[in-house]
Amino acid sequence: MMDTLAHVVRGAEKKGATDAEAFYFKRNELQVRAENKQVKIGEWKSDAGIGMRLAVKRDGGFSQGFAYSTDFSKAGLDKAVGHAFNVGSARKPDRFFKGFCERDTFQSVEGIYDKRIPELPPEQAIDLVNGQIEAALIDSRVHTVKGLTFLLTTEIAVANSHGVSGEFETTGFSSGIYVLAKEGDSQGVWSDDYVSCRYTEDEPTKMVEGITKSAVQQLHAKPIEAGKMDLVMTPDALAELLIYTFILEARADRVQKSQSPLAGKLGQPIGSEVLTVLNDGLAPEAMGSRVFDDEGVPTRRTTLIEKGVLKGFLYDTYTARRDSVQSTGNALRYALLQLVPKYKLEPLVGPTNVVVQLGKTSREGLIREVKNGIFTKSFIGAHTSNSESGAFSVMPYCAFKVEDGEIKYPIKEAMIGGDILTLLKNVEIVANDVKQVLFYEAALLRDSALIAPSVLVRNVSVSG
């Protein structure tokens, strides 16, 4: 593959590009879907393509072009290079563009490839899902069980005209179960998933009993009274809220364009002192970990919030050069809320793994601290948050009312409104129950994850 990529880079240079880059992405995937208490379908997906980026010198700067091809013949690739060149020539020059990334040393990353995943027979994955369904049927009130398990193998290679050249493989495993319980007219829903670069049957099977119990506990939900109260968010809920209100706003490009509520706040306290948040592209067995980012910069660890103080932003090469800093290895090819193969996308700035540092309190201990509040596993409507201002209005989903330190009853129809900066300041306790959550439910990102515990936020505005 490296020869093919080198051909693309040379071809672009021959056409007159000052910078050229070729990016190869291939995935092989087996998905097993369960519906209606049984396996519905096993699906295989195989997809490969090359995305090419180039820069053309113009009056007043450089302009970039991009195209992709799933046809790897020389003619097919040359045609795509021509396309990219046309786009580059039609775009206005960009005075901030200072070239693609330089060659750097790549290091291997622990635990991001599990050789069992590409070889796993479909029968075994189907049996895993069957086992989960059986484990979910421990209560007669269980009405529906659904699930999605996927096993993913990806190959990534990149080459550019500055000597960058590398390739690596990763695997991914995600297994999720959704249970709907019914009693009379009432319905209770709960879901959970297990995510890792490694295949395992233990955790995804063990988690099911708890899912069913929670679904049953969700029966007979009651409305609650409006007011200011405490909010306990599980890592899943936190992932849904943070991706739209904080993580994507920590992108340097949004900050540079003053589109982020974090713009101008570097070095200032923006959150509670108990809050430390990193982006870590090297976290072991994490779905966002990789050898290099989507333009060939080695991944690393970046502090975003340290004890409440805003310490950094996420950078790719382009935004880093604009601020005269180093890239944080956060070039990511993604499209929010859409599953688009990476080769079809130019890199933007995006998270790899966002890690919230653990506290010392258990989740139970966290709940004991709540006199009057809500415990929620998820939100409805987080993606409707206003990214410019950080304002959100969300409905807790799979949520319980908490009173005097105890979970009391499931709630319905509550709305939580607020803005992210106030919420971050009101975080009072960070728990020690850690979970890896893919930003998949929240945004359909499959190689970015939140690794975080539950958190307790005080003084949240709830309308009933």
Next chain:
Amino acid sequence: MLDLAERTVNLARELGADYSDARIERIHSTNIRFVKDNFEYVISGTDQGFGIRTLYDGAWGFAATSSLQQAHVKKALRNALKTAKATSVRIRDKAQLSPVKSCTDTVVTPTKTPLLDVGIEEKMGIVTKMADTVKAFSSKIASVTAVYGEASGERVIVTSEGTKITMKPSLATVAVLAVAKELEKITSCAQRVGAPGGFDVFEKLNVEKTAVETAKRAVNQLKAKPAPAGRFTVVVDPELGGVFAHEAVGHACEGDHVASGESILQGKIGRKVGSEHVTIFDDSTHPNGWGSLKYDMEGVAAQKKLLIEKGVLRNFITSREVAAKLGLPTNGGARAQSYAFRPIVRMSNTYIAPGDHTFEEMLEDIDYGVYVKATRGGQVDPAKGTFQFSAEEAFLIEKGKVTTPLLNVSLSGLTLEALNNIDAVAKDFDMHVGYCGKEEQNVPTGDGSPHIRIRNAVVGGEA
């Protein structure tokens, strides 16, 4: 294309598949996104690939590949069949297909100016023109995002029952997002327009007017005040009404949700689920509808489906498998985002039929209420029958008049309660273009509605 699909479907039969359908596509697309004063991306490319679904002893398997090489296509077929066989010995409820007549047809979306004949500069020009129009509207415009999208090409569907359909789809859309800012206050509004056809669709769609309206609404929202929270009489505009029809009702009418017990409407056909003012269609045949299609991805002729008639639930949207399970006729509701996805039950153009009120009549007897317009998005749970939408714009209604603009209003509640509380439906009507996501698949859908009035609806605000 047709040849390769037919050969593979024949091979599937030889290898023991009870049924199979194959789709091959070659779709050219261009997507452009302009933010503030730069093109964030300009991406053109061709996506081709092969997808095959096989049924073996009542169990499904599916495989897709982006390579059209014979060897890769055959491997995909073998994988699909292997998985179907492995599944068949592990399940109790076997899939059946409701019978349909096989057919052969070619469907070409008419275009005056084929999208591929227009250069990239002209497409980029539409986007910059929209962005410039928004910026020129007011100095309070802080930023603008404009996007262009098009897809055209060829798709074939071949089934082992003899259906052979060739489609030559073509559609184009633009959308604009205006962000306005004054002091610390930031507001935003977005609008999308689009239609099936060639580049000529932009002659009919008034792109400039769309840009001006969007900018105007964003700027008007700067005057908005925090909204009250609680239960109010709410008047909903056609855009949010369409989203409500789609999200809260349409999803609950998707036959797969019904069959798996995840719809609040399960078992309610023939029963009253809303007030007499409510009639809702899912109409695949709507002329120029953004979600219109002549055949679904199972090769079944798509129909106009009456879902709710004067408050009584009449029908669900079905695929062949779901129709057999529910004992309903197949109505051509199986769609897929591309060759790489299996067909699942989807909406097309979902709308609330117009009534006989005027907008003014609906406001008349409201002493204190909320008028909500458009939406930044929302979510529903068709199983629990709950919904939540963030309105893009909202206003107080006082003594029958639309007054103060309100900030960050959301509308939420129980679908059946809301349907019952609709006590007036206007004569006016408007359809909007959008995309609907389900099981990771995005398909173009149209949503429509007149103005509707809902009593006792839950409004969330910040005040």
